[in-house]
Amino acid sequence: FVFQEPEAQFVVGRVEDEIAFALENLGLPRAEMQARVAHALDLLDLRPLRSRRVEDLSGGEQQRLAIAAALVLRPRLLVLDEPTSQLAPDSAAEVLAVLQRLNRDLGLTILLAEHRLKRVLPLADYLIVLDADGGLRWQGPAAQGMEHLPWLPPVAELGRRLGWSPLPRSLPEARRFVGAAAAQRESVPTSRAETHAEGAPVLLEVQELSAGYAGKEVLHEVSLQVWRGGVTALMGRNGSGKSTLLKALMGLIPLSGGEVRLQGTAIGAWDTPQRARKMAYLPQNPNALLFAETVLEELAVTRRNHGLPVDEGLLLALLRRLGLEEQAGAYPRDLSVGQRQRAALGAVTAVRPQVLLLDEPTRGLDAGARQALIRLLGGWKQAGMGILLVTHDAELCAALADHVVVLEAGRVQAADRPRRAFGACPEFAPQIFRLLPPCLSVDEAVRALQ
Ligand SMILES: Nc1ncnc2c1ncn2[C@@H]1O[C@H](COP(=O)(O)OP(=O)(O)O)[C@@H](O)[C@H]1O
Numbered sequence: 001f002v003f004q005e006p007e008a009q010f011v012v013g014r015v016e017d018e019i020a021f022a023l024e025n026l027g028l029p030r031a032e033m034q035a036r037v038a039h040a041l042d043l044l045d046l047r048p049l050r051s052r053r054v055e056d057l058s059g060g061e062q063q064r065l066a067i068a069a070a071l072v073l074r075p076r077l078l079v080l081d082e083p084t085s086q087l088a089p090d091s092a093a094e095v096l097a098v099l100q101r102l103n104r105d106l107g108l109t110i111l112l113a114e115h116r117l118k119r120v121l122p123l124a125d126y127l128i129v130l131d132a133d134g135g136l137r138w139q140g141p142a143a144q145g146m147e148h149l150p151w152l153p154p155v156a157e158l159g160r161r162l163g164w165s166p167l168p169r170s171l172p173e174a175r176r177f178v179g180a181a182a183a184q185r186e187s188v189p190t191s192r193a194e195t196h197a198e199g200a201p202v203l204l205e206v207q208e209l210s211a212g213y214a215g216k217e218v219l220h221e222v223s224l225q226v227w228r229g230g231v232t233a234l235m236g237r238n239g240s241g242k243s244t245l246l247k248a249l250m251g252l253i254p255l256s257g258g259e260v261r262l263q264g265t266a267i268g269a270w271d272t273p274q275r276a277r278k279m280a281y282l283p284q285n286p287n288a289l290l291f292a293e294t295v296l297e298e299l300a301v302t303r304r305n306h307g308l309p310v311d312e313g314l315l316l317a318l319l320r321r322l323g324l325e326e327q328a329g330a331y332p333r334d335l336s337v338g339q340r341q342r343a344a345l346g347a348v349t350a351v352r353p354q355v356l357l358l359d360e361p362t363r364g365l366d367a368g369a370r371q372a373l374i375r376l377l378g379g380w381k382q383a384g385m386g387i388l389l390v391t392h393d394a395e396l397c398a399a400l401a402d403h404v405v406v407l408e409a410g411r412v413q414a415a416d417r418p419r420r421a422f423g424a425c426p427e428f429a430p431q432i433f434r435l436l437p438p439c440l441s442v443d444e445a446v447r448a449l450q
């Protein structure tokens, strides 16, 4: 069994020891143990990492290690709980490629729970679809199950809208339907103007920022802007420095170079609370922000901490906007993942900031919670908030971003309007863009193909 958060199941420290640890209770002879560990290292391509410390591994490497530690027991069935939900696209693809190989080459049976279906669906032989309350909605061969899914990956959704049969499960399958039609089209009507944010005033200006951790520079002269009423998306592989940038902006780690300006004012001397008053920050794990007895109180505490008046009416209005009106009196830890995240968003935005920094906000959300978040952020954007959105979620980025910045090893690799940035860095592009550039959404693709 591989848990949703692999780091939660590691105990020892070094990669090799972690795999051996799983065997310790079996009382195997030493030589047999070594042989099994060596085999598991090879199966998951972990041999070069065998002596590394677990906490220094990337997310994808940790996930592969968790799978190795499960496989060393020689199971017939491998069960995984959302193995790619924490991962950047490249690491997710790496983990799924390994699973595919174990399945095809070793005949290992795999049971995988997932709600982000884009990458997983093409690999599945059999589908089990559960209702929100855990009841069985449908089960059967994957090729026949598409109609029964509560939501579809973008290319399948496009197929449903255009009446393709059978619905494509993957990009190559969708390409067969699109082929000729796409080649013949002359121009694609696009629905969203891409220019408006850049014409607006700059709220947050990052100039040649360098920062890192004790003796290790992670970010090198990064520049970017966030405009009023604009969403700047920050993408990049695991470890490229996205979270580090947000921490540097909040004053949680010092800069070694460059400058940050909020509405024209250099904020180098501001402490974190002062920054948080103007620039809300939702870290990768928002649970850490929730500690009050009720949802409403989470919001009130923020205002009190900043020495601001607490107007219950205004806070209730914010909760309504967050879709948490009915949960105002609930204990935050009892909420669903999506509700908890929106409660945390409420807590950081109760000061009415002009800028919002979000670190992978769709991680672990199901489709419903994700849609609610997209609507919420879209509304705030319309109201003039400037949003810096760190995400691996290409569809989220396509739905909201006016500007995309791609980080690679702590440097800006591309910074452009979405269509051009996706063209330059296709590994971060949404599925629809890969099928039918420059379309970003199912709606655009439907119009282009009709
Ligand atoms: N607290 C820390 N101490 C030392 N190094 C860190 C720390 N946090 C992150 N790093 C390193 O900084 C680099 C960038 O990490 P991070 O900003 O978390 O990347 P991303 O968010 O893009 O996945 C990685 O090499 C990571 O190992």
Ligand SMILES: [Mg+2]
Pocket (backbone or CB within 6 Å): 242, 243, 244, 284
């Ligand atoms: Mg990160």
